[in-house]
Amino acid sequence: MSLEKSTIIRKKDLSLLERLYIPEIVKGMTLTIRQMFTPTFTTQYPEERFQPPASFRGRPVLVEEHGVERCVACGLCSRVCPALAIEVQAGETELGKERYPEKFEINMIRCIFCGFCEEVCPEEAIIMSQEYELAFTNPQDALFGKDKLLVPIEKVQTRLDFLRSNR
Amino acid sequence: MNIIEPLIKIALVLLINLTTVAYLVYAERRVSAFIQNRVGPNRVGPMGLLQPVADIVKLFFKEDIVPTAANKFVHSLAPLISLIVALSTFAVIPFGNTIHLFGHDFKLMIADVNVGLLYLLALSSLGVYGITLSGWSSNNKYSLLGGLRSSAQMISYELSMGLSIIGVLMISSSLQLDKIVVHQGNYLMGFIPKWNIFLQPLGCITFVVAYFAETNRLPFDLPEAEPELVGGYHTEYSGMKFGLFFLAEYANMITASAVITTLYLGGWQFPFIENFGFSPLAVSLLQVAAFGVKIALVLLFFIIVRWTIPRFRYDQLMNIGWKVMLPLAILNIIITGFFILL
Numbered sequence: 001m002s003l004e005k006s007t008i009i010r011k012k013d014l015s016l017l018e019r020l021y022i023p024e025i026v027k028g029m030t031l032t033i034r035q036m037f038t039p040t041f042t043t044q045y046p047e048e049r050f051q052p053p054a055s056f057r058g059r060p061v062l063v064e065e066h067g068v069e070r071c072v073a074c075g076l077c078s079r080v081c082p083a084l085a086i087e088v089q090a091g092e093t094e095l096g097k098e099r100y101p102e103k104f105e106i107n108m109i110r111c112i113f114c115g116f117c118e119e120v121c122p123e124e125a126i127i128m129s130q131e132y133e134l135a136f137t138n139p140q141d142a143l144f145g146k147d148k149l150l151v152p153i154e155k156v157q158t159r160l161d162f163l164r165s166n167r
Numbered sequence: 168m169n170i171i172e173p174l175i176k177i178a179l180v181l182l183i184n185l186t187t188v189a190y191l192v193y194a195e196r197r198v199s200a201f202i203q204n205r206v207g208p209n210r211v212g213p214m215g216l217l218q219p220v221a222d223i224v225k226l227f228f229k230e231d232i233v234p235t236a237a238n239k240f241v242h243s244l245a246p247l248i249s250l251i252v253a254l255s256t257f258a259v260i261p262f263g264n265t266i267h268l269f270g271h272d273f274k275l276m277i278a279d280v281n282v283g284l285l286y287l288l289a290l291s292s293l294g295v296y297g298i299t300l301s302g303w304s305s306n307n308k309y310s311l312l313g314g315l316r317s318s319a320q321m322i323s324y325e326l327s328m329g330l331s332i333i334g335v336l337m338i339s340s341s342l343q344l345d346k347i348v349v350h351q352g353n354y355l356m357g358f359i360p361k362w363n364i365f366l367q368p369l370g371c372i373t374f375v376v377a378y379f380a381e382t383n384r385l386p387f388d389l390p391e392a393e394p395e396l397v398g399g400y401h402t403e404y405s406g407m408k409f410g411l412f413f414l415a416e417y418a419n420m421i422t423a424s425a426v427i428t429t430l431y432l433g434g435w436q437f438p439f440i441e442n443f444g445f446s447p448l449a450v451s452l453l454q455v456a457a458f459g460v461k462i463a464l465v466l467l468f469f470i471i472v473r474w475t476i477p478r479f480r481y482d483q484l485m486n487i488g489w490k491v492m493l494p495l496a497i498l499n500i501i502i503t504g505f506f507i508l509l
């Protein structure tokens with residue numbers, strides 16, 4: 001829209017009562033006072049925790065099925081990651097899938113929780129979990145290797161179901 | 168002359184005043200939180216009641232930064248002026264009727280000045296020096312703008328404030344504050360307490376609005392308007408000097424509510440208390456309590472107004488001051504004079 005077109009609309013025909021200003025202030029104040037008695041929205045964080053819905057994008061995790069990761073180390077997630085947070089090094093395995101990630105590392109300081117890795121993965125092997133408590137005291141702690149990334153499939157079933165229902 | 172008595176009174180009033188200031192800050196944060204459907208400070212101590220202590224300790228441990236280009240002397244003087252003025256206004260406020268204890272009569276006010284009302288007006292306008300000087304001495308354009316706004320605002324609102332007080336003066340024909348309070352002890356038509364708010368509602372409204380501008384509270388907090396002026400006059404202040412401005416603002420609020428209570432809400436008058444047959448001492452104490460409750464309600468009003476009404480634009484502020492408030496205050500004098508003549 002051009003600047004000329006967006007004119008400011010002022011209500012000119014205020015009634016006398018409105019122009020007196022005081023009744024309007026009283027109206028506003030009754031609203032504020034009424035608000036004081038409505039329930040609060042605050043979550044008392046350390047005691048109460050927010051339980052995110054399945055659509056929530058928490059930290060990305062690797063799905064572990066029958067004791068091994070689903071990942072086939074194709075490297076697509078690493079390629080698509082806009083923050084360059086993922087490092088995958090492939091290795092060979094005797095299993096049917098033939099390849100597995102020897103090293104899989106996500107730098108949680110870099111990750112921006114965009115979910116591209118999850119979207120691009122052909123094996124549904126990397127998905128966004130519901131974990132959001134990620135605070136580190138030094139950068140080394142933020143490098144999540146396979147030990148921290150692997151999560152049994154049962155724990156992320158809600159997210160998997162959500163993904164299926166939206167495919 | 169007895170010097171112990173005023174000293175004790177000063178100590179007591181200061182103590183109560185400063186504690187109230189601390190808890191007023193807490194109350195403001197808590198009430199604003201409730202208004203915005205939040206919880207507010209609730210971690211330090213039970214229900215967050217120790218929050219003011221934590222705040223003050225924090226302010227004491229903050230680094231005190233004075234800008235190199237600032238005028239150092241005035242820069243440290245300004246917060247002191249603000250606070251001293253805010254606290255000393257309370258000296259002439261009567262917070263209770265004369266009380267009879269241990270064979271003595273104690274007047275429940277620090278200084279029974281016979282021109283109390285003038286003293287009050289004089290001091291409350293002095294407070295603006297603190298703000299203007301802090302704005303000037305910081306050598307910062309935003310601070311300076313805040314200070315200038317404050318002085319311009321003061322000039323425009325002092326007039327209508329003084330003029331609305333004249334109505335009260337005409338009714339009670341005294342400048343002495345406790346006389347004004349005593350004068351509000353009767354009843355209108357037998358059941359309405361003869362408070363000045365009922366006698367001159369117009370004057371009360373103009374006075375309250377002017378006093379809001381005087382204390383720099385929203386909707387008239389242009390000297391520190393955060394969205395435009397960073398922090399306004401106290402942009403360059405930190406540590407306890409900033410704390411002093413903070414204290415001064417809230418002390419001013421308490422004084423303002425005490426003044427509004429005294430002039431318009433009947434001061435320490437407790438309506439119909441003479442009908443219950445309490446002992447004189449109990450009556451006096453109840454009257455002091457009534458004064459406290461009235462102040463608390465006015466303070467609550469201050470807080471709720473702050474979270475209801477948005478800040479005025481500067482030209483609107485000036486418009487209201489000169490084109491609305493001033494004529495209204497004069498009209499109030501004319502009406503009052505008319506009724507006195509009748």
Ligand code: SF4
Nearest residue numbers: 071072074075077121
């Ligand atoms: S896209 Fe999926 S399968 Fe490919 S490397 Fe990443 S996690 Fe493994």
Ligand code: SF4
Nearest residue numbers: 081111112114115117
């Ligand atoms: S969520 Fe986005 S930023 Fe994080 S690892 Fe996946 S692709 Fe990279």
